[in-house]
Amino acid sequence: MGVRAFTMKKRRSSGYGCIYLLQNLKKRRLKNGRFAKGRSYVGYDKTGDPENHRWHGHIKAAFDRKDPRPLYCAMRKSWREFGHLNFSAEVIWRGPIEKLCVKEVYYIAKLHTWFYDQQGGGYNLTFGGDGFSGKHSTYSKKKTGLSSKRAWADPVKRKALLRGCQLRWDQATPEWRAAFSEAQSCAWKNPVRREKTRAALRLAWARKTPKERRAIGAAISAGHAKRTPAEQEAYRESHRLGALNRYAKMSPEERSAEWHATHPNGNGSKPRKQRRS
Numbered sequence: 001m002g003v004r005a006f007t008m009k010k011r012r013s014s015g016y017g018c019i020y021l022l023q024n025l026k027k028r029r030l031k032n033g034r035f036a037k038g039r040s041y042v043g044y045d046k047t048g049d050p051e052n053h054r055w056h057g058h059i060k061a062a063f064d065r066k067d068p069r070p071l072y073c074a075m076r077k078s079w080r081e082f083g084h085l086n087f088s089a090e091v092i093w094r095g096p097i098e099k100l101c102v103k104e105v106y107y108i109a110k111l112h113t114w115f116y117d118q119q120g121g122g123y124n125l126t127f128g129g130d131g132f133s134g135k136h137s138t139y140s141k142k143k144t145g146l147s148s149k150r151a152w153a154d155p156v157k158r159k160a161l162l163r164g165c166q167l168r169w170d171q172a173t174p175e176w177r178a179a180f181s182e183a184q185s186c187a188w189k190n191p192v193r194r195e196k197t198r199a200a201l202r203l204a205w206a207r208k209t210p211k212e213r214r215a216i217g218a219a220i221s222a223g224h225a226k227r228t229p230a231e232q233e234a235y236r237e238s239h240r241l242g243a244l245n246r247y248a249k250m251s252p253e254e255r256s257a258e259w260h261a262t263h264p265n266g267n268g269s270k271p272r273k274q275r276r277s
Contacts, residue, residue, distance in 0.1 A: 015096060015097060016048050016094060016095060016096060016097065017044060017045055017046040017047065017048050017094070017095070017096075017097045017100045018044065018045055018048050018050065018091045018093060018094045018095075018100075019042065019043070019044050019091070019092050019093040019094075019100065019103050019104055019107055020042075020043055020044070020045060020050045020054070020089060020090065020091050020092065021040055021041070021042055021089065021090055021091075021092050021107070021111070022040060022041040022042075022043070022058075022071070022087050022088075022089050022123075023037070023038060023040050023087060023088045023089070023090075024038030024039050024040070024074055024078065024086065024087055025038055025086045025087065025088055026038050026078065026081075026086055039070075039074065039113070039120075039121060039122045039123055040111060040113045040122045040123065041071050041113060041122055041123040041124060042092075042104060042107045042108045042111060042113045042122070042124055042128065043104070044100040044101070044103070044104045046097050046100065048094065050089070050091070051089075055089065058071065058072070058075070059075070059085075062075040062076055063075075063076065063079075069123075069125060070115060070123045070125070071123035074123065075087070092107060093107065101128070101129040102129070104128035104129060105127055105128040105129045107128075108122075108124050108127060108128040109127070114126075114127060116143070
């Protein structure tokens with residue numbers, strides 16, 4: 001399908017790989033009205049034959065999995081506009097496999113193919129070096145956060161996101177669910193992360209309107225009603241044990257603060273509603 005756009009000489013050698021460059025041939029218009037060459041993508045291939053390896057992986061991600069990353073969105077758009085992948089490709093470096101990560105970082109910086117690069121901007125979402133390095137820039141974090149907030153604020157997108165999460169959970173294997181639960185338990189044991197999560201949940205709950213709170217309560221009650229009596233009893237018991245365990249780990253000061261927070265009257269009773277005069 002789009003493999004014909006890949007024009008490079010095949011050369012495979014054991015222990016050697018290559019760095020390749022994908023170039024969008026469609027020119028892009030700048031803010032000043034001028035045109036510049038299309039965006040680029042730098043990647044590496046350990047086989048030394050990206051035409052029959054990585055390129056097929058990019059095509060599969062773009063058209064089969066509908067990957068939302070910028071490179072694959074551009075590939076789908078190119079196919080809709082021109083009827084073929086309007087991309088060129090070339091190998092820009094060959095060498096030992098152990099140097100591929102270093103060279104990928106070098107060429108992404110040299111050719112300005114990082115997505116948020118101020119001097120150009122390409123399709124690379126990371127700085128290179130064997131995928132995600134574990135460090136996002138401040139600008140990248142801000143853009144990702146704003147995009148995520150806008151998506152969750154939109155009722156239609158929010159419904160689709162929740163449906164996707166539920167579908168992934170339903171299709172997951174028992175082993176994956178057990179591993180996921182174990183990872184969440186380990187993360188919750190971290191005191192710093194646990195406190196940050198609690199603070200975020202309190203803030204999110206405080207920002208909700210009474211109508212939204214009632215809707216959440218109704219949804220929880222509806223989900224609880226779908227359980228069998230045995231499941232309901234097990235659910236209550238797990239919550240009771242969890243509360244006792246959490247209370248046992250608290251210091252006297254923390255217990256006192258939580259008690260006063262949940263009993264504003266100070267005598268163990270809930271605040272009474274004021275009568276209308």
